[in-house]
Amino acid sequence: MQEVRVESLDGLEVRGRELRLSANAGRLRIVFPKEIWDHVLTSAATSDEPDAAELEELYAIKETLKAHAEEQSFESALEGVQVRGPGLEYDLVLRPAGLLAVTTGYLFAPVVERELMANISAGLAEDTFVEQAYAIGAVANEEALAAGDENLKALSVRGRRCSTSRFEMAPELWQVLSENMGWENVETFVTEGGT
Numbered sequence: 001m002q003e004v005r006v007e008s009l010d011g012l013e014v015r016g017r018e019l020r021l022s023a024n025a026g027r028l029r030i031v032f033p034k035e036i037w038d039h040v041l042t043s044a045a046t047s048d049e050p051d052a053a054e055l056e057e058l059y060a061i062k063e064t065l066k067a068h069a070e071e072q073s074f075e076s077a078l079e080g081v082q083v084r085g086p087g088l089e090y091d092l093v094l095r096p097a098g099l100l101a102v103t104t105g106y107l108f109a110p111v112v113e114r115e116l117m118a119n120i121s122a123g124l125a126e127d128t129f130v131e132q133a134y135a136i137g138a139v140a141n142e143e144a145l146a147a148g149d150e151n152l153k154a155l156s157v158r159g160r161r162c163s164t165s166r167f168e169m170a171p172e173l174w175q176v177l178s179e180n181m182g183w184e185n186v187e188t189f190v191t192e193g194g195t
Helices: 034-043 052-071 114-126 142-146 171-180
Strands: 009-015 018-023 028-033 076-082 089-095 104-112 132-140 152-156
Touching (some): 052 132, 052 171, 104 114
Parallel strands (some): 132 152
Antiparallel strands (some): 009 018, 076 089, 089 104
């Protein structure tokens, strides 16, 4: 095996179905077929830690959702509601006005993981007030997205991914994401067995 140390990256060029890197003052050229470059990009490890922009967007979703509930005269708009059992709090609990309205609890966290989803699910099973819940994170890992069910969903600012489609999402949440936050869509997380 030959090892070459890259001291400088001089150029990047896409030609047809190849990516060409020029390095070391033009003395080294590396050519990647598109399939290999795509594999490199999808295999690269990404940090589970959110960056400042993701945290800022998470905070903005929370504040905008709260303002939306006030503007639309929701039947209930509560903050800091205890999740039954596991010692967590919903940041917001919203119930729109109307006959078929559903009470939704929203928990915002920098990182949403499977354990958090399990704790919310346990509390939701005992709850008689909150009917469905969303764990919204600057980052939500795949295990958290896969842990969602009919009443519990995970949403990630990073990648704009959710364990449900925008069509099945709580209407107030999608309205805030699309109209106020500029989201055009969410990527619905799909496991091997379905959503």
